[in-house]
Amino acid sequence: MxxxxxxxxxxxxxxxxxxxxxxxxxxxxxxxxxxxxxxxxxxxxxxxxxxxxxxxxxxxxxxxxxxxxxxxxxxxxxxxxxxxxxxxxxxxxxxxxxxxxxxxxxxxxxxxxxxxxxxxxxxxxxxxxxxxxxxxxxxxxxxxxxxxxxxxxxxxxxxxxxxxxxxxxxxxxxxxxxxxxxxxxxxxxxxxxxxSSGFTHLKGGTAISVKPGIELVTSKDYHRVKEELNGYPVLAFIRELSAPDKWKAYFLTSLPGKDTIPPTSLPRVLELSGRYLREAEMQGITGVVVIDGIEYLIVHNGITAVTKFLGTLRDLVILRDGRLIVVADENALDRKDYLTIRRVLMGG
The missing domain is CATH 1.20.1070 (Rhopdopsin 7-helix transmembrane proteins)
Structure with a gap:
C-alpha cells in the first residue's frame, strides 16, 4: 500500500x-x-x-x-x-x-x-x-x-x-x-x-430574569407562572398536553410516546432535572423545574415515595441555585398528604 x-x-x-x-x-x-x-x-x-x-x-x-x-x-x-x-x-x-x-x-x-x-x-x-x-x-x-x-x-x-x-x-x-x-x-x-442540546436537554438562552427558590402553587397560580415564564427554557413534567414553546416538557403517562415519562419513573425525572440544572448553571441562568401532576404521581407511587422524590428534587434545585415550582391543589389531596408535601418543600 x-x-x-x-x-x-x-x-x-x-x-x-x-x-x-x-x-x-x-x-x-x-x-x-x-x-x-x-x-x-x-x-x-x-x-x-x-x-x-x-x-x-x-x-x-x-x-x-x-x-x-x-x-x-x-x-x-x-x-x-x-x-x-x-x-x-x-x-x-x-x-x-x-x-x-x-x-x-x-x-x-x-x-x-x-x-x-x-x-x-x-x-x-x-x-x-x-x-x-x-x-x-x-x-x-x-x-x-x-x-x-x-x-x-x-x-x-x-x-x-x-x-x-x-x-x-x-x-x-x-x-x-x-x-x-x-x-x-x-x-x-x-x-x-x-x-448538542439533545444531549443536555436545554435549549437556548433568555433575557428573562428568574430568582432561585421553591414554590408550591395552585392550578390557578400555575396559569400565571406559564405566562411569566413563557419565553424561558423551563424543564417541565406535566399532565396537560399544552406547554409554552420554549419549555422542554415531558408528559406524565403510562402510555408510550414522544417525550413521555411513566409516572413510576421518578429516578428518570431526577436524572433529567439534575442534568438540566447543571447545564443551566453553566449557561449562567437559573434552571426552572416544574412538576404538575402530584396527585397522579401519588396514585402510582404512594405518598411516601413521592415526598422522598420531592425532597431529593428540592435539594438538587437548591444546590444548583435553581427554582422549583410544584403544582398542587389542597382540595384535591388528602390534607395530611398536602401538609407533608408542603413541609418537605417549604420546610414548615
Missing part, C-alpha cells in the same frame, strides 16, 4: 479519536453523564489501537480493538439507560464478549486468524450493534445521535470484512481509506451529538 496514503489515514484516524475523546471528557465534566465518560475512554483506547497496529503486535491489536468495542457498547447501553430512564441490568456483562473473545484468541491461538481475526470480527459486530441499538431506540428528532449511530453501524460492518479482504491487494487501499473516513465521521458525529 502507498506509504503516504497509509500515514495520512493513520494521522486522520488518530487525530479524530483523540479529539472526540477530549470532547467527550469535557462534556462529562460539565454534564456528569456517565455515557460521555465511558465513550471518552473508549475512543482513547481506539487511538492506542493505531499504535499497536503500527508496532505489529498481534496481541495488542486484539486487546485494544476488543476494549474499544466493549467500552463503546457499554457507553451505548449507559446512554440508552440515561435516555429512557431505566437501568439496564448487567450492562458490563453484556459488553464483555469482545474482551472474552480477545482473551481466548490470545491464550489459545498461534496464528493471525485466531489471535486477531475472530476477536476482531466479534469486536466489529459489537461496534455495529452499538449503532443499531441507538438507531432503533432514540427518537427521530435526536438527529445528531442517529447520525452518530448510523456511522457506527457502517464502521462496524466495514471492520467485519477486514479478516476476509485484508490479503486482497486491489482492495487494500480502498478498504483502508474507507475505514479511515468512517472512523473520522463516527468521531465527528459523536462529538456533535454530545455537544
Amino acid at each position: 502507498n506509504t503516504t496514503l497509509l500515514m495520512l489515514g493513520q494521522f486522520s484516524s488518530l487525530s479524530a479519536k483523540l479529539v472526540v475523546s477530549a470532547v467527550l471528557f469535557t462534556v462529562y465534566l460539565k454534564s456528569r453523564r456517565r455515557s460521555a465518560l465511558i465513550w471518552a475512554f473508549a475512543w482513547l483506547v481506539a487511538a492506542m489501537s493505531i499504535l499497536s497496529d503500527a508496532l505489529g503486535v498481534l496481541q495488542l491489536i486484539s486487546l485494544t480493538e476488543a476494549t474499544f468495542s466493549s467500552m463503546l457498547f457499554l457507553g451505548s447501553l449507559t446512554f440508552l439507560s440515561e435516555e429512557i430512564g431505566k437501568n439496564i441490568r448487567y450492562s458490563m456483562l453484556w459488553a464483555a464478549p469482545p474482551l472474552v473473545a480477545a482473551m481466548y484468541g490470545i491464550l489459545l491461538g498461534n496464528d493471525w486468524d485466531s489471535v486477531v481475526g475472530i476477536p476482531y470480527g466479534v469486536a466489529a459486530f459489537f461496534i455495529a450493534l452499538s449503532g443499531i441499538m441507538i438507531l432503533t431506540t432514540i427518537s427521530e428528532e435526536f438527529t445528531n445521535a442517529r447520525r452518530a449511530a448510523f456511522t457506527l453501524c457502517l464502521l462496524g460492518l466495514h471492520k467485519m470484512d477486514y479478516a476476509f479482504l485484508r490479503d486482497v491487494a486491489w482492495f487494500a487501499p480502498i478498504g483502508f481509506t474507507l475505514g479511515a473516513v468512517l472512523t473520522v465521521l463516527s468521531a465527528y458525529f459523536m462529538a456533535k451529538m454530545v455537544l
Whole structure:
C-alpha cells in the first residue's frame, strides 16, 4: 500500500479519536453523564489501537480493538439507560464478549486468524450493534445521535470484512481509506451529538430574569407562572398536553410516546432535572423545574415515595441555585398528604 496514503489515514484516524475523546471528557465534566465518560475512554483506547497496529503486535491489536468495542457498547447501553430512564441490568456483562473473545484468541491461538481475526470480527459486530441499538431506540428528532449511530453501524460492518479482504491487494487501499473516513465521521458525529442540546436537554438562552427558590402553587397560580415564564427554557413534567414553546416538557403517562415519562419513573425525572440544572448553571441562568401532576404521581407511587422524590428534587434545585415550582391543589389531596408535601418543600 502507498506509504503516504497509509500515514495520512493513520494521522486522520488518530487525530479524530483523540479529539472526540477530549470532547467527550469535557462534556462529562460539565454534564456528569456517565455515557460521555465511558465513550471518552473508549475512543482513547481506539487511538492506542493505531499504535499497536503500527508496532505489529498481534496481541495488542486484539486487546485494544476488543476494549474499544466493549467500552463503546457499554457507553451505548449507559446512554440508552440515561435516555429512557431505566437501568439496564448487567450492562458490563453484556459488553464483555469482545474482551472474552480477545482473551481466548490470545491464550489459545498461534496464528493471525485466531489471535486477531475472530476477536476482531466479534469486536466489529459489537461496534455495529452499538449503532443499531441507538438507531432503533432514540427518537427521530435526536438527529445528531442517529447520525452518530448510523456511522457506527457502517464502521462496524466495514471492520467485519477486514479478516476476509485484508490479503486482497486491489482492495487494500480502498478498504483502508474507507475505514479511515468512517472512523473520522463516527468521531465527528459523536462529538456533535454530545455537544448538542439533545444531549443536555436545554435549549437556548433568555433575557428573562428568574430568582432561585421553591414554590408550591395552585392550578390557578400555575396559569400565571406559564405566562411569566413563557419565553424561558423551563424543564417541565406535566399532565396537560399544552406547554409554552420554549419549555422542554415531558408528559406524565403510562402510555408510550414522544417525550413521555411513566409516572413510576421518578429516578428518570431526577436524572433529567439534575442534568438540566447543571447545564443551566453553566449557561449562567437559573434552571426552572416544574412538576404538575402530584396527585397522579401519588396514585402510582404512594405518598411516601413521592415526598422522598420531592425532597431529593428540592435539594438538587437548591444546590444548583435553581427554582422549583410544584403544582398542587389542597382540595384535591388528602390534607395530611398536602401538609407533608408542603413541609418537605417549604420546610414548615
